[in-house]
Amino acid sequence: MLRTLVVAAVGAAGAVAATRGLYATAVLAALIAVWTAALNLVDTRPQRPVPPPPVPVSPGEEERRRLTAYLDLSPAPLVALDDGRLHVVNRAARHLLGANDRVVDPPEGLVAALSDTRPGRTATIDIGRDTNVRSFALATGDLALAGRMTRIGALIDIDAELKGAEAAALRDLVQVLSHEIVNALTPIASLAETAVAMLDDPDPALPQVRDAILTVARRAASLHRFGESYRALAKLPAPAPERLSVTPFVSDLEALFVTRWPTIAFSTDLREAPAHMHADPDQLTAAIWAVLQNAAEALHDTPDPSVTLSIRAQVGQTLVTMTDNGPGIPVGNQADIFRPFFTTKKEGSGVGLALARQILxxxxxxxxxxxxxxxxxxxxSMVPSIAAG
Known part of the structure; x- marks a missing residue:
């Protein structure tokens, strides 16, 4: 258009110049007209649209965009409750609630849960329809915006966490059960074999045989009850404390240990022991046996191996001490020995000490x-005690 206007203007100027005798000017105007027309004929390519200059972004807008990008990276849906109206904050919330900004039809109970759950506390809410219902943990916080308080909520999908925890708990349960059953059956079987060998003697010591069989019967019954409790509750049952006589309790442990590890010197110290303890006999046996077994297995290369079990009365409690003369636990492992499934043994399961601590x-x-x-x-180990009587 500009070139057309130039041609028209130059043509008019040439005409005026020619009528007034200004021939040089007329010639110059004609040349300009020819040059401009030539450019119009030569440059016939379509012209690309010139992009508009970038709109300058204020620092505040840039910061808002950056924050929005960060929030969209969060896998937890984030929502905001402002004056009773529910808004989605990030991409995960938009996907969950099917809204771009305001949620017109919020899930049942979500607005009430946001209003009632104070910052620092959590609530559980189900979101979904029909069979597609998921459980979420709701955590909240308050934010002051434009002079008003806005309640922010984070929805954490706990269904996957619950399923993972259930699977881990089942795996842990199976390992604990197998560990305790196998390790408890080993000394029972050894003691039973000893009783059979004693009966094969031409003149068997019947009182000793009777004691051995009674110990086997008690430990087998204890193991049965312990296993039944695990199977029934799928977790370590709550203890059922009772008045437990210390001397026969220690005698059973000693008989089991000596039968299982006859080459390890086993001694007891009951000089300051109370007459009774207040504990679940089956669980306490499992706990102390786990520590004794851990000690015995650490002594396989120790000359003159020995283990001592000491029980001492203290104010309101009983101190049970188990000592061995083995190589010791490396400093780097001492913080981990009570962690479930931590073990440095080739055949170990790493549940014995963790179970013992849990019981106590x-x-x-x-x-x-x-x-x-x-x-x-x-x-x-510390166990509550009761007065003898």
Whole structure:
């Protein structure tokens, strides 16, 4: 258009110049007209549209875009409750609730849960329809915007977490059961074989045979009850404390240990022991046996191996100490020995000490590694006690 206007203007100027005798000017105007027309004929390519200059972005808008990108990366749906109206905040919330900004038809109970759940607390809410219902944990926080308080909510899908936890719990249960059953049956079988061998003697010591068989019967019954509780509840059952006589309790443990590891010197120290403890006999047996077994397995290369079980009365509680003269637990492993399934043994499962601690804590007591060095490793456990009577 500009070139056309130039040609027209130059033509008019040439005509005026020619009528007034200005021939040089007329010639110059004619040349300009010819040149402009030639350019129009030569440059016939379509012209690309010139992009508009970029619109400058304010620092505040740039920061808002950056924050939006960050929020969209969150896998947890984020929502905002402002003056009773529910809005989605990030991509995960838009996908879950099917809205781009305001949620016109929010899921039942979500607005009420957001209003009622104070910051720092959580609630559980189900979102979905028909068979596609998912459970979410709702965590909230308050944000002051433009002089108004806005409640922010994060929805954490807990269905996948629950399924994973259930699978892990089942796996842990199977490993704990197999560990405890196999390790408890081994000394029982050994003690039963000893009783059979004693009966083969031409003149059997019947009182000793009777004691051995009674120990086998008690431990088998204890193991049966312990396994039934696990199977029924799918978890370590709550202890059923009772008044437990210390001397026969320790005698059973000693008989089992000596039968299982006859080459390891086993001694007991009951000089300061109370007459009774307040504990679940089956669970406490499993806990102490797990520590004794851990000690015995650490002594396989130790000359003159020995294990000592000591029980001492204290104010309101009983201290049970198990000591061995093995190589000790490396410093780097001491913080992990109570972690489930941690083991440095080729055939170990790593559940014995974890189970023992869990049992003792269930009794409002505890199990700790009091000391470990070459030649002296000591575990201490606390059990509530009751007065003898």
């Amino acid at each position: 804590r269930g009794h409002n007591g505890d199990l700790t590694l009091a000391h470990s060095s070459a030649g002296a490793t000591r575990f201490e």
